[in-house]
Amino acid sequence: NAGVTQTPKFQVLKTGQSMTLQCAQDMNHEYMSWYRQDPGMGLRLIHYSVGAGITDQGEVPNGYNVSRSTTEDFPLRLLSAAPSQTSVYFCASSYSGLGTERAYEQYFGPGTRLTVT
């Protein structure tokens, strides 16, 4: 299994540009999520999905869109990039099985480092 994969690894955007960060998992996990990690701030939840067709907002959703058309993929769209969105973005997935410790563990991708100038 490849686990959780993210592309691209690095990206530089100009203010106002849009782009999509890709995330895919091959573990058949129902839950997927996006976090951003900023220095001195820890990881913050942007959006999450509990299954295909179902998404919800996390702690810092403004400026980002998500959709989940398949179990495997959960892309994150930046609609109009701003310097405040310079960050490292992590996608994660987890299993939804009740009563098992597997249900709590989140598997993280390697991250996408985004710079907005």
Place this chain on the structure above:
Amino acid sequence: SQQGEEDPQALSIQEGENATMNCSYKTSINNLQWYRQNSGRGLVHLILIRSNEREKHSGRLRVTLDTSKKSSSLLITASRAADTASYFCAPSTMNTGFQKLVFGTGTRLLVSP
């Protein structure tokens, strides 16, 4: 969801020594997880402890949970250079469903040979 706060912010030890890092949180929880992040990589789940557990072991890791003090500790015994990483705690109030984890800024552990 709530955030855990790790302490200390940074810890520097020699190989073979034990490393202890702490986590505090503010409200009642259902479970607490610890994650490790190597430089430039994603987080990796280490261990989960439920609110009705006081101590849990996994290899060289020992986690304790004191719900009365709203705190947890992670002990890494006989540390190795490969343990150099940032460590994060993630308390959760949720018993089932998607765990909305809120990570603190972590403890940066440096293990010198």
